[in-house]
Amino acid sequence: MTNKTTIATPDAPPAAGPYAQGTVALGFAFCSGQLPIDPKTGEVPEGVEAQTHQSLSNVAAVLAAAGAGMEDVLKTTVFLKNMSDFPVMNAIYASYFPGEPPARSTIEVARLPKDVLVEVEAIAIAGKKGG
Template sequence: MKKTISTELAPAAIGPYAQAVATDNLVITSGQLPIDPATGAFPEGIEAQTRQSLENVKAILAEAGVGMDRVIKTTVFLSDMNNFGAMNEVYATFFTDGSYPARSAVEVARLPKDALVEIEVIAAL
């Protein structure tokens, strides 16, 4: 079974893809840019952009009926690895139960719309 997940509380897909797809056991999100769904704009700075990307992830997971505590894997794409420490501080605040998911963090040459960060997750249902 495959179900498309969509919410107006996160930015709409900017291409031919879903915000997330749920299977019998998992929710897999597309990469979430730090777009504020109310304004369509990016906040300034890596901390605010990380927070917005994760708020978008959180809204999509909520639509699927799960919380951040169910995230088992994340991938963080950074436009500059020098932003890793600041991103990491904000990131940690979204996983407060002490059981962090597995994670990869990579620097990429460029992100859509010149974002500083993009985050995707896999969560267990």
């Protein structure tokens, strides 16, 4: 049986269902899709720019709880409500990965929870920062 640890941090929004914010196993951190919910207020900011920043900040918080940073990310998936928001999302996304960027898929979806405009999930190498 694989040793698995659940990631839970107050620095990201709590899971809104029967899933974890993330899981660590086999030396990897698997970050669940992060909605752009401010973990302090529970509010969703307006617009794709603010929502992209919030989703990526939430990803960073979950990864930090696993002892990882954005530089440890191997793969992301970005879900967009509207692919016309891709250029704005992409510019903000690039600022979170100033070195070598991870592999990524970007998918336009019909609808996301809470009718947000963006959601981001990630896989990273865990435990490099001693978290």
